[in-house]
Every structure is written in structure tokens, then in C-alpha cells.
Amino acid sequence: MSVDLNEQYDKIFRYCYFKVRNRTVAEDITQETFLRFFERQNKENDIVKEMHYLYTIAGNLCADEFRKKQSEELTDDIPDEKDHEDDIITSVALGSAMRKLSDEERELVILRYVNEVPVSVLSRLYGISRFAMSRKIRRIISFLKKEFNGEEEYHYEKKAEESHTGIV
Amino acid sequence: MKKRLKKAIQESFDFPEAAHKAEFLREHGVPAEEEIRRHFIPIPLRITAAAAACALAVGLWNIGKDPALRLHNNSDSSIITTYEQGTSDSNISAPDIPVMTTTAVSQSVITITTASEDTSSNNAMTASTAAASAMNDIENQSNNTAPVISQPPKKTNKVPAAATTAANPGTVVSTTVSANSTDEYERSIIMKKVSLFLSGALAANSFIIPAASAEYKLETQQYKNEKPYLEMMDEGKLDTDINKDGKFDLIDCRLLDWYTTREFYEDTVLDITPEIIANIEKIGDYDGDGEISWFDSEVLMHHFMLNNDVSYDYCDPTFYDPDFVPVPLDLGGLTYVANATADYMFAESFFCRMNNISAGYTALEKFIDNGGMDLDVNEDGKVDIKDYLYFSVFAEERPDNIVLPENIRERVREEYFKIPHMETCFHNVRTSIRGFISGYFASHLTLMPEYFENDFYDSIVNGSSEYWPGSSLKQGAIAMGIESDEYEEFRIDEDLFKECLVNYYMDVKNGRAAAPDVNMDGRLDEADIKVSSIFFGDKVMGNTAAESELPENVWNNFANNCDFSGNGTSGDIYDIMIVQVYLYLTDDSALISSSANVNARTFSTGMSADEVYDMLADTDIDRSGDADSDGKMKMNDAVLVMQTISNADTYQLTSKGRFNADVNNTGDGITPNDALGIQKALLGLEP
Structure with a gap:
């Protein structure tokens, strides 16, 4: 069984975009990732290994890009991280809670719940056991859950208040 | 995870679309999604069509061969075939003759075979037998191509496993039989076989596709006592570097284990220094x-097991002491290791602990994948549900109820005991290992719904259902994340429950809430607990008020007016548990008189009374002072508390006794002040 390349293209692109925060660069890295993946595509027939391989290449290319950026002189057209991050994180639902997470935690959330990367792939990527990875994710989720419930309550109260004061 | 939360997480991000995806993928020979969708004929449809075509083609071939048969003159209809056979060659009009019709309907294929009366039975049989033979061919083909596991044992009333891939949702197979000839019965059976074959293809939509990368779910419940310390270790608040070499590894575990067991074993190959001992x-x-x-x-x-990929290498004494030679001694059925050195004991203890917290699944999976065990114990060339059954039953088989054939038992035993330490630890870890085996099979078998039914297994090994192989496989599938846990709503979060219970208890105590008189008879007694238990059963079974054995007003009251937990839902598992635990804590005299062993009581969630008392030990809930749990507070309770403190080896309190006796500064555990508090209460000096 092989990965669905159409689906993975979007996911790798998202991952790269999250890392480099530049659409053109992210797409370049995504395509480079797939070119390298195609070179050795026939060597694996395991979905977990293939996904691990894709994300490893993408991660390494993003790291190279980051290093390249660091060595270059800063110019005005280099996007400001915060602005772009605000572009990714919307203000709806868990937006504020997401901002409270660290970069690594946010990356994990994107990989696990937006890209739906299996824990076994994540644990390989991060070099920790599946159990440690599960617990790490569970901790993040329990934080988000708490925030989510809080926000829901807030919205509920706000709605009640609005209906009470006649604002709809 | 709740769908709403997942959706909220996904909605929290707004990623741009990739601009050049389509052309890039096309350039590299990957068809676009729309193109794939256009050309994709779902496998179920292909199978259904192939099945129907086989039946039809082989049937036609046989009809063509038989001069007695004539194909009705409607060749322009490729999907309707009518066999006609009468006493003469003349056509018989359909309305005059009773017909036997088998109809298989799917999204794409409609096959109607109509056979007429009288002597047509033989022909119908020919066609149908051929179809059945085609079915067998496909079955065989599927067996040959299936790499691991697929075919369920046949049961007369079950769908055959010819189709190993899925069919369509919403497909219908119907068989209508109406005939009045002498061959009616025979033809009916034959046509049913065809129908069965087609059903096989269609009903495969209920197969569960195993997750390609499932994980074994590790329940925090399994290490709940250690949870706070493990979390502190994860957060770096506790130092785990025992030998101060700058990293945490297995050597650190080995050193601490040596320290805690050093009095039992003189031998050691560890490089222990005074600095290390000081650091420990x-x-x-x-x-x-x-x-x-x-x-x-x-x-x-x-902490090590949860953060590292463990394997059975760590359970091998030679991993620590290359010169170790095991000397197993079999003493009347129990196996000991004569030269059990400290290294051996550490390896064994690592094995047992690993399995006790389910971290052992990874090790077992690796062991099997690397060929450490041969799962094909019945040696039929394939690993299938039968092999699962043998492994599952063997782990729990009682000497007084042996159900497995002796040769199978021996083979399973042989394979199980390839796992290190199983000879000496089998009885300690067999339940865990059985769970892992279930998880392993669940993630590698093509699962069919009946595999989760215990009774199904009696058709393979008579009496095996008594060992709950279906339930065990289900649990394995749940642990692997393949199956959803339908009983999740009947489980509680202990921390949340504790909070709800204490709040409710305080509210009742301070007059802010009514006591849980759920049967509305004006009394708080065991009848209320019974009502809650029946109500719980109704919830599990999905019974309504009308179907419940409870009076309708009591049922409705529980369902609508008993939100004791304050979570907005009346009559959920939290409310049920609050009724039971509240009554148990506040007035257990009625319960004591009606129950021989109150401490052994378990509540609806399966929590034991001991667990409840341990859970509530640090709360402000009032204590009775009844340390010996005999239902009354007397002077001997104060004496028992003092004895427990001064001579803990001889005198011990039960969980309930410890809970009851903590009268002074409630929640701080047992101290001499509690004994004093009990005496003062007895003397009327304190309430």
C-alpha cells in the first residue's frame, strides 16, 4: 500500500508552509521533497515508512532553508514570522489557545490533527517512542480541551447576554 | 477525541492552497484527483459485477451445452435471462407458471434469473452448481492471494468469505422463491447458493479494514499511582540521571533497581561507586x-519504558551479564531459575513491568514481526482467526476446563514460551500478553463482525466461547484504535468524578442540593442504589422508560431531574455513580447488613469500594471514625488506629477503615491525632 500522492502533496505543502511561512518557498520545498521521494519510490511499500520518508525530507529541506535564511542578510521583504503565523491561525474556535502553544506543540497539532499523520510516523520523526508521543499529544489536547470548553462557555454566556439585552 | 474539538482544531488554521500541484503531479505521472475519481470503479462494484458475471456466464454456458435448454428470445437484454423448460418445446407464458426468482441488486448490477417449472430443476441446478463452483474458485483464488489472513471458518448461516474486499453500502440482496413442483425444494436450495455467493460479495461491505498504522492505546489507568511522578520526570522536575553520566538510560534503571534489591543478591557486575550510591x-x-x-x-x-522503544533484548539477562547461563528447574509444574542472579531478576522484572503497563505491546509486535513466534499454530499455511482463537484461549484456559485439542495446546505453548521469561512469568503476564495478541491479530486480520461475538468461536472449538475470545479481540481492536469504544460514555474520568462528587456532597451537606432519593420514596437506602443500577443497565442496553423494569415515573425522574454532577445531563454515568457512592459513603449500615463483603463491592463502572475510598482519601468528606469498618465507632477503633501506626507490619487498615479513621484534619492520612479524635468523639468532647 502506498501513500496517496495527491493528498500528501497538500499535506506536505502545509507542513512546509508552517515551517517556512512563505508560500512560494513552501511550494518549492514541497516539489523538491516529492522529486526526491520519486527517486526512491519503489524501494518502500509501507505507508508508514513512506510518510516518514516524505516528512523527513520535507523537514530537512525546511531546516536547510531556515539555515540559508539565517546566513543571509535580513531584508525588508523577508516576512515577519508573527504576521505570517497570524495568517495561519484564524481567530475562530481555538485560535487564542493555539497561540499559547509552543512552536513544537503547534507543529505537532498540525501534523496530527490537520495532516492526520499517524502517531507511529510522528514518533519516528521526533525520535521518541509511540507512547511518549501519545502522552505528549494527549497533554496538548487536554490543554486545548480546557480552553475549548472555556471558550464554549464564554460564547454561550455571551449569547445569553446578547439575547437578554436584545442584541442578536 | 471529540469531533467538535477536532473540527475546532482544524478550523484554527488557515493554510493557503498550493498553486502548482496539478501540473507538478501530472508532469511526474501522477493522475489528478478528478481523473482518479473518474476512472475509479469501487472494488465492491467490481467484485459484485464479477460475481454476477461469473454466475451468469457459467450458467449460460451450461444452458448452451444442454439441448433441452433454450435461451429465451430476448438476447438484447443482457441482464435478464429466462430459462424455460416444459414438457414440450413450446414457450410457456410467464403468467401461467409459477416462477422462482433470485434477484441480486446492487448500485450497478441487477441480475434476475427466472427459471420455470417442472423439469427445469436439473438445469437450474446445473447453472447454480456452476455458479457455486465459480464461488469456490474465487474463494480459492482469494486464499491463494491473501498474504496473511482472511478466510473465516464456515458456518451454515454465515456469509462465505469469498470476497475479501468490501462491497457497497446500501446494496440489497433478496431471494424470492415461489414454486410448486416436486423439485421445488432442491431448486430453492441451489438458487439460494447462488444468492449466497452474491451475498458474499455484497455483504463484504461490513468488513472492517485494518488501520495501516494503528497504535496500541496505553491507558493511563495502568500507571495511575505513578502518574504524578512520571509527569514530573517528563517535565524534568525529577532527576533521573542516577549515574550522572549526562543521560538517562537503562543503566540508570538497573542501578536504582540494584539499590532497592541489594540485600537480596550479593552478586553484581555493576560498576557501583560511592558517588553513585550517594546520588541514589x-x-x-x-x-x-x-x-x-x-x-x-x-x-x-x-519512565524508561514509556519514553523508549522497548524490546525483549532488555529482558534477556545476557544483555546485562554476557556470562549468564539460565538453569531452569521444573518443580511440580512451577518453573524456577536456580541461578537467579540480580541481572536475571532485573531482566525478569523489566519484562513483567513492561507488560503490566502495556508498553510490552511494542516489544511483542517486534518479536512477532521479526519471526520470533510462528502464529500459524494449526499449521494450515495461513494465519487466520483460528490461530487467534488458539492463542487467546490458551492464555486463559483453566485446567478444569480444557477445550483446545492437545496438539494445538502444545503448539501454542511452544510459541508462547518463545517469549523470554514466559516459563516463569506466564501466570503473571498472561492476561496482558493475551491482550497484546488480540491487538496484534486485530490489526492484521481482515475483521468480520462475527469475530467480535464470543459464540462464533464455538463453531471452531466447542466451548471456547467461555473464554470470551470475541470480547478480547474487540478490546484488542479498541486498543489498536481500529474499533470505536461504544462503551466510552459509560466510563468516567476519575478526577472529574471526584470533583463532582465532593461538590455534590458539600451541596447536600450545606442544604444547597437534595439528597439522591432517586426512587422518590422519601428514604435514602439501598433501594436507591438498586434503581441506579437498573437505570445503568437500561442505558447500556438502550432501553426506554417503557422497556425498563423501573416504574416509568422513577425512570423519567432519573433521566430528567437527577443531574447531580451538574454537567447539564441528567442520568449519565456520573449521576449514576454519584448516587451509588454518595449513599455508600453516607449511610452504609443498610448495605452492610445486606452484603457479606461490603469492601468487595463494585460500582456500576467497575470501580471497587477500595478504589473509591483511595480516591476520596484526601477530600473533606466527613469520616465516621469506624476504623475497623464494623458499622460503629467504638474505643477499639482508636486502639486500632494506634496499633496501625505503631506496628504497621501486624496491624493494617482497609481502604475503608483508613478513610473512616481520618477524623482529625480530614484528608491528611492516619495520624495519632485521629485516634485522639475518635476518643474525644466517644467521650462527647467533639462532634
Whole structure:
């Protein structure tokens, strides 16, 4: 069984975009990732290994890009991280809670719940056991859950208040 | 995870679309999604069509061969075939003759075979037998191509396993039989076989596709006592570097284990230095109870297991001592290791602890994948549900109820005992190992719904259902994340429950809430507990008020007016548990008189009374002072508390006794002040 390349293209692109925060660069890295993946595509027939391989290449290319950026002189057209991050994180639902997470935690959330990367792939990527990875994710989720419930309550109260004061 | 939360997480991000995806993929020979969708004929449809075509083609071939048969003159209809056979060659009009019709309907294929009366039975049989033979061919083909596991044992009333891939949702197979000839019965059976074949293809939509990368779910419940210390270790608040070499590894676990067991074993190959001992004494008391004990060692080992990919290498004594030679001694059925050195004991203890917290699944999976065990114990060339059954039953088989054939038992035993330490630890870890085996099979078998039914297994090994192989496989599938846990709503979060219960208790105590008189008879007694138990059963079974054995007004009251937990839902598992635990804590005299062993009581969630008392030990809930749990507070309770404190080896309190006796500064555990508090209460000096 092989990965669905159409689906993975979007996911790798998202991952790269999250890392480099530049659409053109992210797409370049995504395509480079797939070119390298195609070179050795026939060597694996395991979905977990293939996904691990894709994300490893993408991660390494993003790291190279980051290093390249660091060595270059800063110019005005280099996007400001915060602005772009605000572009990714919307203000709806868990937006504020997401901002409270660290970069690594946010990356994990994107990989696990937006890209739906299996824990076994994540644990390989991060070099920790599946159990440690599960617990790490569970901790993040329990934080988000708490925030989510809080926000829901807030919205509920706000709605009640609005209906009470006649604002709809 | 709740769908709403997942959706909220996904909605929290707004990623741009990739601009050049389509052309890039096309350039590299990957068809676009729309193109794939256009050309994709779902496998179920292909199978259904192939099945129907086989039946039809083979049937037609046989009809063509038989001069007695004539194909009705409607060749322009490729999907309707009518066999006609009468006493003469003349056509018989359909309305005059009773017909037997088998109809298989799917999204794409409609096959109607109509056979007429009288002597047509033989022909119908020919066609149908051929179809059945085609079915067998496909079955065989599927067996040949299936790499691991697929075919369920046949049961007369079950769908055959010819189709190993899925069919369509919403497909219908119907068989209508109406005939009045002498061959009616025979033809009916034959046509049913065809129908069965087609059903096989269609009903495969109920197959569960195994997750390609499933994980074994590790329940925090399994290490709940260690949880706070493990979390502190994860956060770096507890120092785990025992030998101060700058990293945490297995050597650190081995050193701490040596320290806690050093009095039992003189031998050691460890490089122990006074600095290391000093460091152990400085950082090794992880639970802060004033001594460095086996529990601290266990916490450290579990920390290692939960953060590293464990394998059976760590359970091999030669991993620690290359010169170790095991000398197993079989003493009347129990196996010992004569030269059990400290290294051996550490390896064994690592094995047992690993399995106790389910971290052992990874090790077992690796072991099997690397060929450490041969799962094909019945040696039929394939690993299938039968092999699962043999492994599952063997782990729990009681000597007084042997159901497996002897040769199979021997083979399973042989394979199980390839796992290190199983000879000596089998009885300690068999339940865990059985769970892992279930998980392994669940993630590698093509699962069919009946595999989760215990009775199904009686058709393979008579009496095996008594060992719950279906339930065990289901649990394995749940642990692997393949199956959803339909009983999740009947489980509680202990921390949340504790909070709800204490709040409710305080509210009742302070007059802010009514006591849980759920049967509305004006009394708080065991009848209320019984009502809650029946109500719980109704919830599990999905019964309504009308179907319940409870009076309708009582049922409705529980369902609508009993939100004791304050979570907005009346009559959920939290409310049910609050009724039971509240009544148990506040007035157990009625319960004591009606129950021989109150301490052994379990509540609806399966929590035991001991667990409840342990859970509530640090709360402000009022205590009765009844240390010996005999239902009354007397002077001997004060004496027992003092004896427990002064001579803990001889005198011990039960969980309930410990809970009851903590009268002074409630929640701080048993102290001499509690004995004093009981005496003062008896003398009327304190309430």
C-alpha cells in the first residue's frame, strides 16, 4: 500500500508552509521533497515508512532553508514570522489557545490533527517512542480541551447576554 | 477525541492552497484527483459485477451445452435471462407458471434469473452448481492471494468469505422463491447458493479494514499511582540521571533497581561507586515517602519504558551479564531459575513491568514481526482467526476446563514460551500478553463482525466461547484504535468524578442540593442504589422508560431531574455513580447488613469500594471514625488506629477503615491525632 500522492502533496505543502511561512518557498520545498521521494519510490511499500520518508525530507529541506535564511542578510521583504503565523491561525474556535502553544506543540497539532499523520510516523520523526508521543499529544489536547470548553462557555454566556439585552 | 474539538482544531488554521500541484503531479505521472475519481470503479462494484458475471456466464454456458435448454428470445437484454423448460418445446407464458426468482441488486448490477417449472430443476441446478463452483474458485483464488489472513471458518448461516474486499453500502440482496413442483425444494436450495455467493460479495461491505498504522492505546489507568511522578520526570522536575553520566538510560534503571534489591543478591557486575550510591540516596526517593523503595525503581523503569522503544533484548539477562547461563528447574509444574542472579531478576522484572503497563505491546509486535513466534499454530499455511482463537484461549484456559485439542495446546505453548521469561512469568503476564495478541491479530486480520461475538468461536472449538475470545479481540481492536469504544460514555474520568462528587456532597451537606432519593420514596437506602443500577443497565442496553423494569415515573425522574454532577445531563454515568457512592459513603449500615463483603463491592463502572475510598482519601468528606469498618465507632477503633501506626507490619487498615479513621484534619492520612479524635468523639468532647 502506498501513500496517496495527491493528498500528501497538500499535506506536505502545509507542513512546509508552517515551517517556512512563505508560500512560494513552501511550494518549492514541497516539489523538491516529492522529486526526491520519486527517486526512491519503489524501494518502500509501507505507508508508514513512506510518510516518514516524505516528512523527513520535507523537514530537512525546511531546516536547510531556515539555515540559508539565517546566513543571509535580513531584508525588508523577508516576512515577519508573527504576521505570517497570524495568517495561519484564524481567530475562530481555538485560535487564542493555539497561540499559547509552543512552536513544537503547534507543529505537532498540525501534523496530527490537520495532516492526520499517524502517531507511529510522528514518533519516528521526533525520535521518541509511540507512547511518549501519545502522552505528549494527549497533554496538548487536554490543554486545548480546557480552553475549548472555556471558550464554549464564554460564547454561550455571551449569547445569553446578547439575547437578554436584545442584541442578536 | 471529540469531533467538535477536532473540527475546532482544524478550523484554527488557515493554510493557503498550493498553486502548482496539478501540473507538478501530472508532469511526474501522477493522475489528478478528478481523473482518479473518474476512472475509479469501487472494488465492491467490481467484485459484485464479477460475481454476477461469473454466475451468469457459467450458467449460460451450461444452458448452451444442454439441448433441452433454450435461451429465451430476448438476447438484447443482457441482464435478464429466462430459462424455460416444459414438457414440450413450446414457450410457456410467464403468467401461467409459477416462477422462482433470485434477484441480486446492487448500485450497478441487477441480475434476475427466472427459471420455470417442472423439469427445469436439473438445469437450474446445473447453472447454480456452476455458479457455486465459480464461488469456490474465487474463494480459492482469494486464499491463494491473501498474504496473511482472511478466510473465516464456515458456518451454515454465515456469509462465505469469498470476497475479501468490501462491497457497497446500501446494496440489497433478496431471494424470492415461489414454486410448486416436486423439485421445488432442491431448486430453492441451489438458487439460494447462488444468492449466497452474491451475498458474499455484497455483504463484504461490513468488513472492517485494518488501520495501516494503528497504535496500541496505553491507558493511563495502568500507571495511575505513578502518574504524578512520571509527569514530573517528563517535565524534568525529577532527576533521573542516577549515574550522572549526562543521560538517562537503562543503566540508570538497573542501578536504582540494584539499590532497592541489594540485600537480596550479593552478586553484581555493576560498576557501583560511592558517588553513585550517594546520588541514589539524594535523588532516588521519587515519591517522597522517605525511603528509596521498589516503587521508586518501578517509576524510573516505567519512565524508561514509556519514553523508549522497548524490546525483549532488555529482558534477556545476557544483555546485562554476557556470562549468564539460565538453569531452569521444573518443580511440580512451577518453573524456577536456580541461578537467579540480580541481572536475571532485573531482566525478569523489566519484562513483567513492561507488560503490566502495556508498553510490552511494542516489544511483542517486534518479536512477532521479526519471526520470533510462528502464529500459524494449526499449521494450515495461513494465519487466520483460528490461530487467534488458539492463542487467546490458551492464555486463559483453566485446567478444569480444557477445550483446545492437545496438539494445538502444545503448539501454542511452544510459541508462547518463545517469549523470554514466559516459563516463569506466564501466570503473571498472561492476561496482558493475551491482550497484546488480540491487538496484534486485530490489526492484521481482515475483521468480520462475527469475530467480535464470543459464540462464533464455538463453531471452531466447542466451548471456547467461555473464554470470551470475541470480547478480547474487540478490546484488542479498541486498543489498536481500529474499533470505536461504544462503551466510552459509560466510563468516567476519575478526577472529574471526584470533583463532582465532593461538590455534590458539600451541596447536600450545606442544604444547597437534595439528597439522591432517586426512587422518590422519601428514604435514602439501598433501594436507591438498586434503581441506579437498573437505570445503568437500561442505558447500556438502550432501553426506554417503557422497556425498563423501573416504574416509568422513577425512570423519567432519573433521566430528567437527577443531574447531580451538574454537567447539564441528567442520568449519565456520573449521576449514576454519584448516587451509588454518595449513599455508600453516607449511610452504609443498610448495605452492610445486606452484603457479606461490603469492601468487595463494585460500582456500576467497575470501580471497587477500595478504589473509591483511595480516591476520596484526601477530600473533606466527613469520616465516621469506624476504623475497623464494623458499622460503629467504638474505643477499639482508636486502639486500632494506634496499633496501625505503631506496628504497621501486624496491624493494617482497609481502604475503608483508613478513610473512616481520618477524623482529625480530614484528608491528611492516619495520624495519632485521629485516634485522639475518635476518643474525644466517644467521650462527647467533639462532634
